[in-house]
Amino acid sequence: AQSVTQLDSQVPVFEEAPVELRCNYSSSVSVYLFWYVQYPNQGLQLLLKYLSGSTLVESINGFEAEFNKSQTSFHLRKPSVHISDTAEYFCAVSNKAAGNKLTFGGGTRVLVKP
């Protein structure tokens, strides 16, 4: 079985400040890791993913996440947030043996304040 824990349910942050969203997972097999974003009144969109290779992955809009196998973590960071980054962020894990079904964390709501 696999599980995901997002330690922060809400993160308020000022515009242009850095943000870190924490994600820890549990699995008995090798996993793939994902961050999804859900903007207000929109569907889930993939933000970035780790499948293999370099442990640091980046998105096109300035987010990055680092896979840390020893700490079973996949924290998401952005050095300077914009108002438009206000959204809910979900960390998720899957593995090939389980048909790649996603197990999600509970989500972290990011509210960017001017």
Place this chain on the structure above:
Amino acid sequence: GAGVSQTPSNKVTEKGKYVELRCDPISGHTALYWYRQSLGQGPEFLIYFQGTGAADDSGLPNDRFFAVRPEGSVSTLKIQRTERGDSAVYLCASSFPGSEQYFGPGTRLTVT
């Protein structure tokens, strides 16, 4: 190209009624997934199809829930004898095998 579509976008039904939720995956995607997202929570896996067959239905909460994908494309999630606890957003996603899942906008089900 067209993304994953789901109909209806909103469904309000009375307790005890039967509902069907439809998912149109991206053309060519053989894998199709259903998830349920309750208020304030992350999505939870319900069922996964590879082609026409249900490869994993371990997430279906009970036997009131059933899903089909008869021609390996469109899928229908069926809920019998709905209960207020079934109220949630039902999400569908599709993908090529082993690849990124693309999500639809969801169907918001409200059971009164």
